[in-house]
Amino acid sequence: MIDRRIKFRHVQCFVEIAREKSLKLAAEKLFLTQPAISKTLKELEEIIGATLMERSRSGVALTKEGQVFLHFAQMSLASLQQGLDGVERAGRREKERLTVGALPSVAAWLMPKVATEFAALAPDAILRIMDGPHGYLVDRLRLGELDLVLGRLGRPETMQGISFTQLYNEQVLFVVRPGHPLLDKPELRRIAEWQVIYPPEGSAIRPLVERYLIANGIGEIANRLETVSGAFGRVYTRQSDAVWIISSGVVANEIAEGRLVKLPFDTEITQGPVGLMTRPDAVATPVQDVFRIAVRNVVGMK
Known part of the structure; x- marks a missing residue:
């Protein structure tokens, strides 16, 4: 169970200090005084029972424990923001959008079946499909113009900074x-x-x-x-x-x-692996999770 003494302000302050590497700058960003943000960080460390940051004249630096906690703190804030965005979209009845890149090896054969399955699972979502060669689509993925790319694994030098989940082999x-x-x-x-x-x-x-x-x-x-x-x-x-x-x-x-x-x-x-490519630092949204389910459902029918 999560310690109930940990509040949203603790996580928010910690993440902002880590981002700014300064108590003073983080306090200004959150419209707090420096003593107040310092007190909040101290409370968090006492609750967790570990030193998360080391203070010095040059600013603050994360400890090993702080690095671990920062990763999950950022994910928590991102997930909460997505939830708030989802509520806002639901209030406006705005359809969710998903932009997927499809390499030639899947664009003609796999994607039509996946699109049909996805439409059945998420009828209110809008799916955008972009096809093209490997390098072009992977670059679009890195730039955030694509949410996911579906296709064959590229050469090691082209896959830097890309997460790949294999689905099947193709020759x-x-x-x-x-x-x-x-x-x-x-x-x-x-x-x-x-x-x-x-x-x-x-x-x-x-x-x-x-x-x-x-x-x-x-x-x-x-x-x-x-x-x-x-x-x-x-x-x-x-x-x-x-x-x-x-x-x-x-x-x-x-x-x-x-x-x-x-x-x-x-x-x-x-033979080479075909799979889903994503940015490892991107937090998956609910509509992306549904698309993954659609892909696995179709691949399971093979």
Whole structure:
């Protein structure tokens, strides 16, 4: 049980002092006197039974105990603010909004099912979906323009400051139109005889594809067109003899409906995790939690 002697003013004062690194500045921000805010901090330390901050002429510094308490104090204040915002929105009957980024590997196959499930679970929420390449969407997530991103795990250097929760694994496929001449004699070394739609530099699957081709004795493919555009790839591949190298999720519907054909190459080593990406410092809102439930419900149906 939480000690009932801890009041909101204790937590608020502590967080503000930690933010300003000064009793004087924190007092001014909260419209309190310095003796009053110092007394409040002392009361909190006595209740907890630990020194949370060390005072010096240069200001205040958190102790190890203070660092631990600050993390949860900030989360508590953020959650309380979200609750107040939620009450205000409910009073105005304003719909909650959620902006989600979807990489090509999930935009066409997974997102429509998730959107349907989410609409059933949160009919009053407005879902905004933005698709695009990995780097673009992750940058939008870091900037706070996106609440979540759903897609394949990127390279380590692109995932700095991003939290990733894996949902399932997905592999890369080689697909062609029905009746393609390569289907008569499907050998991997022959793909260079036709134009190849290839993942561009910076895409999540590019390193996997390069390693796979090298492992199978295939060097650089000269006649190639680089894109991760699912809309372009679907149309161009059906209207040409191009061989498309792409994540399975992008073409799952087309393969199931017979509009594209998967070449019988063993690409198991190209498997990679697909999941939810978030900012680790962001506190999940109720509508985000509902979206996570919708995603897990859909993935569980696979």
